[in-house]
Amino acid sequence: MSGLFIAFEGGEGVGKSTQEALLGEFLSSMGKTVVRTREPGGTPAAEAIRAIVLSREFDGMNARSEALLFAASRGDHVERVIRPALERGDIVICDRYIDSSVAYQGYARNLGAEHVRNLSLWATNNLLPDLTIVLTMNADVSLQRISNHDRLEAEPIEYHRAVTQAFLDLAQQDPERYLVIDATQSKDAIAQLINARVMQELNEK
Numbered sequence: 001m002s003g004l005f006i007a008f009e010g011g012e013g014v015g016k017s018t019q020e021a022l023l024g025e026f027l028s029s030m031g032k033t034v035v036r037t038r039e040p041g042g043t044p045a046a047e048a049i050r051a052i053v054l055s056r057e058f059d060g061m062n063a064r065s066e067a068l069l070f071a072a073s074r075g076d077h078v079e080r081v082i083r084p085a086l087e088r089g090d091i092v093i094c095d096r097y098i099d100s101s102v103a104y105q106g107y108a109r110n111l112g113a114e115h116v117r118n119l120s121l122w123a124t125n126n127l128l129p130d131l132t133i134v135l136t137m138n139a140d141v142s143l144q145r146i147s148n149h150d151r152l153e154a155e156p157i158e159y160h161r162a163v164t165q166a167f168l169d170l171a172q173q174d175p176e177r178y179l180v181i182d183a184t185q186s187k188d189a190i191a192q193l194i195n196a197r198v199m200q201e202l203n204e205k
């Protein structure tokens with residue numbers, strides 16, 4: 001596939017959506033064709049699944065059912081949006097991807113990182129990002145940046161601390177495919193680090 005697939009990962013409120021939008025603007029201004037998307041969601045079926053997994057109506061949902069729903073949503077998203085875009089040669093920027101499932105369901109809900117990862121690899125026919133950008137900061141602080149907490153955001157702080165650590169562990173296991181950034185820096189400083197790394201990826205393609 002000729003495109004470039006970039007995922008943003010990290011806990012709640014670390015600035016994923018902010019940076020995903022800034023990177024999209026930067027690449028578009030260079031004349032690149034960019035597909036910006038997010039998970040869970042990105043297709044009508046996947047957005048419908050998103051509404052279920054994030055709704056406070058379903059507090060206490062079985063953890064395995066939750067993991068299956070995330071994988072189900074991802075499978076549709078990859079098949080119908082991400083893979084076609086990469087085949088066209090576009091740059092795909094995705095706000096959360098497989099590592100979010102591994103961190104939230106695999107680590108923080110103790111379902112096992114390998115099980116959860118394999119489930120998503122099966123659902124997506126093994127599509128992994130070329131580059132994953134992990135924004136990291138103290139979860140106690142990042143949660144204060146957001147209001148109106150959804151079902152997962154409303155989990156106890158220990159859960160969010162486990163998620164934060166999980167992303168760092170995942171990045172450490174495969175350092176070449178990750179860029180880990182201290183998310184307490186200014187939006188502009190973070191964007192510059194991201195832009196530089198993405199330019200390097202494009203030049204190496």
Ligand SMILES: Nc1ncnc2c1ncn2[C@@H]1O[C@H](COP(=O)(O)OP(=O)(O)O)[C@@H](O)[C@H]1O
Nearest residue numbers: 011012013014015016017018145183185186187
């Ligand atoms: N580098 C930053 N410094 C301070 N505040 C930030 C920074 N990046 C984002 N924010 C603010 O934090 C809040 C959460 O950012 P957002 O991008 O929605 O995070 P996420 O998508 O990771 O949950 C927003 O109000 C945003 O403006």
Ligand SMILES: [Mg+2]
Nearest residue numbers: 016017018095
């Ligand atoms: Mg966001």
